[in-house]
Amino acid sequence: MKDVFSAIPIFVAVVEAGSFSLAAERLGMTKSAVSKRISSLEDNLGTRLFHRSTRKLVLTESGEEFSDYARNSVYIAQQGITAATLNQGKPKGTLKINAPMTFSRLHLAPHLKEFLDLYPDIKVILSMDDQVVDMIAGAYDVGIRIGELKDSSLIARKLAKCNSVVCASPEYLQQAGIPNTPHDLKDHNCIYYSLFQAGVEWTFFKADKKLKVEPTGNFIVNNSDAICEMLLQGLGICQMPTFIVQRYLNTGQLVPVLANYDLPDHSIFASYPERRHIPEKVKVFIDFLEEKLHSVYWEVDSGKSS
Amino acid sequence: MKDVFSAIPIFVAVVEAGSFSLAAERLGMTKSAVSKRISSLEDNLGTRLFHRSTRKLVLTESGEEFSDYARNSVYIAQQGITAATLNQGKPKGTLKINAPMTFSRLHLAPHLKEFLDLYPDIKVILSMDDQVVDMIAGAYDVGIRIGELKDSSLIARKLAKCNSVVCASPEYLQQAGIPNTPHDLKDHNCIYYSLFQAGVEWTFFKADKKLKVEPTGNFIVNNSDAICEMLLQGLGICQMPTFIVQRYLNTGQLVPVLANYDLPDHSIFASYPERRHIPEKVKVFIDFLEEKLHSVYWEVDSGKSS
């Protein structure tokens, strides 16, 4: 029993053509090939499928019976192939996104309505999670990550720069003083983000010199919003991405410190599991996001000055 | 697009196994082979079918959609294969028989009830026809032929001897005289069977010497029953197979002449279109007929002597 299954489309072609020769022509092969495939199929089935002379080709009873199944099988397979290939190029289906909590709330969710209006055949499932999840096990189509990617099996595309700034409320700074160097932070209540990717230390650059400072404080949390809230209330000081705090810097509710020190460059990435066969829904989503985010619009001061 | 179709069962096996390795084991091939077939299938479809890491294997959306079709297709094909192979060995289905008119009436039809009772899953279509028909175009499973086979593409099995005898009614012979040699037939009213296979002449043998006589008479017909009827009515004389006239010879309604001359040996054959893959229904039918006919029972005198 070598290759019964692959002979089925050939058998069906012969049935529909009514002759080996015509079927061969349609299949783009020679009649001898068709003849041999049918013969071998008959051998494997142990039944003759056609009564045949040089001029007549008639299905046997077994052939008649078998052809019903065979035609159906081929037809369904072709439908499947069509379904699988036709959806190529069309942005449709369910787009399962995994993205960080606060970023999603501030800069992803606000754009999603426009995206969904733009692509009515796409349905979005957004999972907001700051933890790095298993994209494959979770069957995520695309993930938004900030910082560096660890998973080398994933493909990443940079969407925007992610600038950070150390900042605090004017009230806090008035009370605790304004740090002039990173080392001064050891006397401050540094709020700490427990999922911080870069490690336990805060890194600073000045004239290509690297400075590492271990933040100390009385509040550790796994949610950036909570940190932001605490900053506004004047609990302490923290290194924050501009996409979260820029609006408060603009209004003066928070003020930047250590402005003459650089923080490490981070980026906002979109990642997806495969390089080959990227579904169109993923492509259009990433294109859309890149278009929306590449200007880093949140850093533009629209209105009051800091 | 090389061999999308034959990759489908492999894809289905992977879906059902949940991993390439297990699927490979079940299919009796290596995991690398499975991996390559799936990859090539994905290339041909232009879609990724599985999200996969070394530990997780999850269908993509396209894969999910495709697998519905694929499983169905394979399932139906398997049903077809099963249907085609399972009927092997079981005598069932429609048996389309082509047989000579008078032979069928006298020696085929009388046995058919027993045959049908014996094989309740067989349905018989009997076409009684003295003309030689195209077995393939007519989709006949088996043909009964008397004399020699001309169609070399058919397979033949001898069922019984077919002895012939020249005979006439006592009344005719009293009136026309009894021929002593074949040549005497030229003075007789030789009834002629228009479909006679051996040609227009009657052939006789005596001590290995062949004699050919062209019969002359005023009645030509394509039906043996009609000849028999005419013989009984004393119209003329004819060479007849014993399976038709023996019963009249037994009762004395017809009497043989030229008994010291031999007529050519004929045989009763069953023929069928193919040597390979003979359907069981055909086999059992021919076996049955051979069993019934091989004794040439019609030549046994049961009762009166001639």
Next chain:
DNA sequence: AACTAAGTTGAGTAAAACTCACCAATGAAA
């Protein structure tokens, strides 16, 4: 950290499936 098991990759091999050329048989045309 070592170990196990999963999927992938590349090279080499074995096995099909195919082509080509030729044959036999059939039916139509000359």
Next chain:
DNA sequence: TTTCATTGGTGAGTTTTACTCAACTTAGTT
């Protein structure tokens, strides 16, 4: 009848393909 075109079948040879084997990468486990 003879010829001719066309059909399906065959055998040799070749190309393509599918496969195995071994090594590698990764992820989860002990």
